[in-house]
Amino acid sequence: MIVERIWTGNAYRNFNYLIACPETGEALAIDPLDHEKTLATARVKGWQITQVLNTHEHYDHTGGNEAVIAATGAKLIAHHKAGGRIARVDRGVKAGDVIKVGKTVELECMDTPGHTMCHICLRSHTDQPALFSGDTLFNAGAGNVHNGGDVSALYATFVEQLARLPDNTRVYPGHDYIENNLRFTLAREPDNAAAKALLPTVADHDPAKSVVTTLRQEKQFNTFFRLTSPSVIARLRESFPDLPDEPDAKTVFIKLRELRNQW
Numbered sequence: 001m002i003v004e005r006i007w008t009g010n011a012y013r014n015f016n017y018l019i020a021c022p023e024t025g026e027a028l029a030i031d032p033l034d035h036e037k038t039l040a041t042a043r044v045k046g047w048q049i050t051q052v053l054n055t056h057e058h059y060d061h062t063g064g065n066e067a068v069i070a071a072t073g074a075k076l077i078a079h080h081k082a083g084g085r086i087a088r089v090d091r092g093v094k095a096g097d098v099i100k101v102g103k104t105v106e107l108e109c110m111d112t113p114g115h116t117m118c119h120i121c122l123r124s125h126t127d128q129p130a131l132f133s134g135d136t137l138f139n140a141g142a143g144n145v146h147n148g149g150d151v152s153a154l155y156a157t158f159v160e161q162l163a164r165l166p167d168n169t170r171v172y173p174g175h176d177y178i179e180n181n182l183r184f185t186l187a188r189e190p191d192n193a194a195a196k197a198l199l200p201t202v203a204d205h206d207p208a209k210s211v212v213t214t215l216r217q218e219k220q221f222n223t224f225f226r227l228t229s230p231s232v233i234a235r236l237r238e239s240f241p242d243l244p245d246e247p248d249a250k251t252v253f254i255k256l257r258e259l260r261n262q263w
């Protein structure tokens, strides 16, 4: 499996992806908003885009579909309930469905509601697994829920699905927000050594060369995986004095998401 992360350089800081089979050169384009860069990358690599997948229905993920499909004849894949929200879906997928790319690549669909209720993440079962997380999990952060989402569903997705993936899973999100997210982590947990160590390497960085984190790292510096950290809870109480002595993880997650909305 070859993963090509494409930095769009746009104001929304989107990452687009091409996932290719090294034997056949067939490729899957994930959320190819920047259709020109996606098509150009495939051309340079000698790949044929045969499928497009939208992680979810937001325009900054679907806006390049038409141009890529017109140029390649690729089939469009999205969440099975996304049909009314994304035009001309050829294949609606559910949890556990497998997307094959060429001869060698298999990606498993995860139904990951929260950012929106029709959100798909893809995971590979390669030696070092990969997760294409759309706007659900960001490097050092979590997606927002204010455009068709639900914070309880996002919490459940984090604890019941994402946190249970192998620790060596590489994380490929839909946007580059790592610098701002690490600053949020340090505002919530000023003694977080992993965030302190990583921040200088991503401050004012070139997102095209941005670090690819693993889930192990995310559990160290992503506040939304650190719901039982005494330091996170103590600091949260300063903003929410009514927080119980031992708040449950879901309450902590919801309060953190609330603070992140104003960050």
Ligand SMILES: [Zn+2]
Residues within 6 Å of the ligand: 056, 058, 115, 135
């Ligand atoms: Zn989105």
